[in-house]
Amino acid sequence: MPTHATDEVLVRVRAVAVNPVDWVIQGTSRITYRWLRTPAVLGSDVAGEVVAVGAAVKRLRVGQHVFGLATGTDRGRDALREGAFQQYTTLLERLAAPTPDTLADEEAAVFPLALSTAACALFQPGQLGLRMPGDPAPPGPAGVVVVWGGSTSVGMNAVQLACAAGYDVVTTASAKNAHTVLGLGASAVVDHRSPSAVDELVAAIAGRPVVGAVALGAGSTDASIDVLSRTGGTRLAMASTPVSLDTLAGRRRLFPAMIPVFTRIGLGTLRSTLRARRRGIRAAFVWGSSLRDDDMGARLWGEVVPRALAEGALRAAPAPVVVGEGLGAIQGALDRQRAGVSAQKLVVRL
Ligand SMILES: NC(=O)c1ccc[n+]([C@@H]2O[C@H](COP(=O)([O-])OP(=O)(O)OC[C@H]3O[C@@H](n4cnc5c(N)ncnc54)[C@H](OP(=O)(O)O)[C@@H]3O)[C@@H](O)[C@H]2O)c1
Incomplete structure (x- = not known):
């Protein structure tokens, strides 16, 4: 049973969702998460019931259903106490919100990492630095946000948050997911597999001011740079490595297969960053849990999320798919995600 700190709640976990980072850590942590000591409890997405609160906790109470971001695998945190994939875990109050009666735990579990990463990309001053939902809007058109990868979990949350803040969103998704992304508020969706996707996005922007782009998925960084350089946008938030770690994460031995993969990631990132700079675009890599230690995180979870849920401006997307029950079902969920x-957001009930 983990012990909660004064600014934390102890939660009986009822549902967890899985993210790419979970199998990335499981398969490659000796290189990508070198600080992590084993045994460690992985997982970021928690929904459940508060069973105890720390002395400094103000918004949450015992018996309440909450959802929140577990950051145990981050450097300096406690991966045993704060990991999601266990029956009881601790959540920082500032990274958690009450689950409204309209949401089941399985639905609330889709939010934490995807929502937090989307918020970091859109709102952190070092990323796009946009105003948040609820901030006063200056007169005139708000501008366009480009979300490359609108049908990813992060993308669906980015579309909703940017729309809630008053921006127009143009995005990408495969044809079968286009209507879902339009339903979340995007004004235009093009297929990211289309060879003319960049041209189509530029056409959809139609000369309006572009306030920045969020790049999600393999190849998204260079495509977003192309869109920004043709539309006058100057800010890019990159959330994905240029090459997926999926093949590497499934291996028993990392060496020597890791060498070409990490070389491509390093060189690809350097090349894209320089390419962006030559075009006057400031590109920065997003770290989805970095909001833990800034004011934006507390505002997001404490004000923006409860209000947006109550107003219907934020919906649980992608739709949860419950793939099993109990801790024993988590490995299957990770393998299926990979x-x-x-x-779809894969969810396990606990
Ligand atoms: N930096 C961070 O802190 C952070 C945090 C969370 C996630 N991420 C990264 O962000 C990305 C998205 O994560 P997620 O959990 O949201 O993913 P996810 O839900 O697993 O994404 C699945 C979706 O990706 C879309 N997709 C596949 N290839 C694409 C491409 N080349 N361009 C655009 N979309 C593509 C597919 O859309 P269609 O089916 O419509 O084709 C699919 O629906 C991943 O690379 C992940 O590692 C980074």
Whole structure:
């Protein structure tokens, strides 16, 4: 049973969702998460019931259903106490919100990492630095946000948050997911597999001011740079490595297969960053849990999320797909996530 700190709640976990980072850590942590000591409890997405609160906790109370971001695998945190994939875990109050009666735990579990990463990309001053939902809007058109990868979990949350903040969103998704992304508020969707996707996005922007782009998925960074350089946008938030770690994460031995993969990631990132700079675009890599230690995180979870849920401006997307029950079902969920999902969030009930 983990012990909660004064600014934390102890939660009986009822549902967890899985993210690409979970199998990335499981398969490659000796290189990508070198600080992590084993045994460690992985997982970021928690929904459940508060069973105890720390002395400094103000918004949450015992018996309440909450959802929140577990950051145990981050450097300096406690991966045993704060990991999601266990029956009881601790959540920082500032990274958690009450689950409204209209949401089941399985639905609330889709939010934490995807929502937090989307918020970091859109709102952190070092990323796009946009105003948040609820901030006063200056007169005139708000501008366009480009979300490359609108049918990813992060993308669906980015579309909703940017729309809630008053921006127009143009995005990408495969044809079968286009209507879902339009339903979340995007004004235009093009297929990211189309060879003319960049041209189509530029046409959809139609000369309006572009306030920045969020790049999600393999190849998204260079495509977003192309869109920004043709539309006058100057800010890019990159959330994905240029090459997926999926093949590497499934191996028993990392060496020597890791060498070409990490070389491509390093060189690809350097090349894209320099390419962006030559075009006057400031590109920065997003870290989805970095909001833990800034004011934006507390505002997001404490004000923006409860209000947006109550107003219907934020919906649980992608739709949860419950793939099993109990801790024993989590490995299957991780393997299925790594094999690839399309507009689905895989969830395990505990
Ligand atoms: N930096 C961070 O802190 C952070 C945090 C979370 C996630 N991420 C990264 O962000 C990305 C998205 O994560 P997620 O959990 O949201 O993913 P996810 O839900 O597993 O994404 C699945 C979706 O990706 C879309 N997709 C596949 N290839 C694409 C491409 N080349 N361009 C655009 N979309 C593509 C597919 O859309 P269609 O089916 O419509 O084709 C599919 O629906 C991943 O690379 C992940 O590693 C980074």
